Amino acid sequence: MTTEDVKCYWLSETAAVLEVQGVTTLDKQRRIWALVDQFSSHPHVRELVPGMNNLSVELDPAAPKLESLPDEMLAGWRNAKPALRSSRRIDIPVEYGGAAGPDLEEVAQHAGLSPTEVVRRHCAVEYVVYFLGFLPGFAYLGGLDPQLATPRRREPRIAVPAGSVGIGGEQTGVYPWASPGGWQLIGRTSVRLFDPAWPSPALLSAGDTVRFVDAEERR
Amino acid sequence: MNRLALMIGNALVGNNEAAAALELCLPPAVIRFDAMCFIALTGSDCAARLEGATLRNGCSVVADAGMTLELSHATRGARAYLCVAGGIDVPLVMGSRSTDLQTQMGGYSGRMIRRGDVLQVRPADSLPRPASIALPSTDGPIRAVAGPEFEEFAPETRAAFFEANWKVTPQSNRMGFRIAGPVLSSLTDRELKSHAVFPGVIQVPKGGAPIVLMADAHTTGGYPRIATVIAADQWRLAQVPPGASIRFSLCTRTDAALAWTQQQTYLQEIRSSLHAN
Numbered sequence: 001m002t003t004e005d006v007k008c009y010w011l012s013e014t015a016a017v018l019e020v021q022g023v024t025t026l027d028k029q030r031r032i033w034a035l036v037d038q039f040s041s042h043p044h045v046r047e048l049v050p051g052m053n054n055l056s057v058e059l060d061p062a063a064p065k066l067e068s069l070p071d072e073m074l075a076g077w078r079n080a081k082p083a084l085r086s087s088r089r090i091d092i093p094v095e096y097g098g099a100a101g102p103d104l105e106e107v108a109q110h111a112g113l114s115p116t117e118v119v120r121r122h123c124a125v126e127y128v129v130y131f132l133g134f135l136p137g138f139a140y141l142g143g144l145d146p147q148l149a150t151p152r153r154r155e156p157r158i159a160v161p162a163g164s165v166g167i168g169g170e171q172t173g174v175y176p177w178a179s180p181g182g183w184q185l186i187g188r189t190s191v192r193l194f195d196p197a198w199p200s201p202a203l204l205s206a207g208d209t210v211r212f213v214d215a216e217e218r219r
Numbered sequence: 220m221n222r223l224a225l226m227i228g229n230a231l232v233g234n235n236e237a238a239a240a241l242e243l244c245l246p247p248a249v250i251r252f253d254a255m256c257f258i259a260l261t262g263s264d265c266a267a268r269l270e271g272a273t274l275r276n277g278c279s280v281v282a283d284a285g286m287t288l289e290l291s292h293a294t295r296g297a298r299a300y301l302c303v304a305g306g307i308d309v310p311l312v313m314g315s316r317s318t319d320l321q322t323q324m325g326g327y328s329g330r331m332i333r334r335g336d337v338l339q340v341r342p343a344d345s346l347p348r349p350a351s352i353a354l355p356s357t358d359g360p361i362r363a364v365a366g367p368e369f370e371e372f373a374p375e376t377r378a379a380f381f382e383a384n385w386k387v388t389p390q391s392n393r394m395g396f397r398i399a400g401p402v403l404s405s406l407t408d409r410e411l412k413s414h415a416v417f418p419g420v421i422q423v424p425k426g427g428a429p430i431v432l433m434a435d436a437h438t439t440g441g442y443p444r445i446a447t448v449i450a451a452d453q454w455r456l457a458q459v460p461p462g463a464s465i466r467f468s469l470c471t472r473t474d475a476a477l478a479w480t481q482q483q484t485y486l487q488e489i490r491s492s493l494h495a496n
Contacts, residue, residue: 154425
């Protein structure tokens with residue numbers, strides 16, 4: 001393994017974050033998945049939440065050796081070999097722009113592209129699910145065309161409609177539920193992403209691949 | 220939201236920590252008992268009356284069949300907790316009896332309780348004796364440890380954060396409290412990669428108006444984290460109604476751990492006092 005820049009810091013009195021620096025890559029994320037596997041058998045873990053090339057671990061406040069958590073995470077990272085995950089492929093039809101995607105123009109302007117070109121590029125990629133988070137069933141996808149990366153909104157919206165497809169920084173994804181949110185909204189889908197009655201409640205899981213399909217093109 | 224009040228209430232009626240109770244956000248409310256119940260009220264003070272007689276907060280009593288409990292609007296705090304021996308009978312959804320309003324999952328049909336709803340109570344194992352305990356004070360600043368991006372705010376911005384009287388705005392809910400006060404501008408423009416967030420984390424979006432994440436916070440986010448409310452003080456935040464002001468004070472991780480240990484000792488003392496006769 002090459003030496004990489006990795007930071008580990010406290011987020012609260014009982015939670016620490018390991019963050020891999022530099023460009024987001026799938027290879028780094030596979031090692032994050034391996035680190036998740038290592039810590040899922042740790043006896044005092046209360047929360048284990050992978051992020052985009054980072055992992056947060058919250059321990060029970062009464063856990064012995066709580067103070068050595070960051071060292072344990074760094075040691076775990078050094079031993080982590082990229083983990084492989086399932087790879088189902090799921091297509092998500094999207095209605096882009098207009099009322100369904102009120103920020104498409106803003107993303108296009110930021111990228112210096114036409115809205116049509118933004119949609120074409122957004123649909124051209126096979127995205128990989130890096131992790132689930134934010135809301136039940138929400139998948140963080142890697143692979144967004146770097147030119148489409150757009151900063152989050154200055155003021156998050158109070159209510160983003162369910163099914164909204166958005167871009168936040170270098171990430172893209174679908175809001176499974178109506179929710180407050182800060183991402184730039186470019187479209188909307190009717191695909192259901194979460195149901196507590198399903199054997200596995202989330203439609204997507206880490207390692208799956210996703211393609212967005214322009215609903216207008218399909219017609 | 221006020222986990223401590225829920226734990227005290229459940230202890231008073233002899234329930235385990237996971238038993239379901241009613242959270243009453245900014246009452247008034249009227250509740251009739253169709254069967255005899257052993258109950259306790261904790262959280263905000265709502266000048267409660269059981270069949271006309273004052274029911275003090277932190278007291279457990281028997282409510283006979285046919286009795287009515289009346290809660291006025293909160294005179295102090297924002298949320299009252301009604302715990303019933305045995306716990307309210309709602310199904311376990313993904314390991315929890317809580318209601319998630321946003322996704323309409325769990326609890327009583329995934330929604331708020333409405334006038335006319337009838338709630339069933341699970342059988343209680345054994346009842347502790349009726350008791351009256353003093354509830355902890357909500358006074359004083361809310362303690363917080365420095366967050367990962369604390370140093371990315373100028374020293375005067377950090378100072379302003381801890382000196383200001385922050386007003387809890389009406390755009391506050393179970394996911395987060397939006398608080399109004401001085402604008403907190405970050406020194407950097409960098410976009411963070413999405414990372415875990417927990418209840419208590421204080422995020423600062425680019426506009427500079429902080430959001431304190433609460434019990435139903437999402438699991439990941441991407442805004443700079445200026446500070447995190449310590450576990451031992453999160454319940455106090457839940458008692459602040461919209462329009463009221465709060466202050467934060469900087470706390471070390473060591474002091475945060477100590478405060479948590481003291482709170483556990485307090486809970487343990489309540490539990491043992493109820494079982495000693």
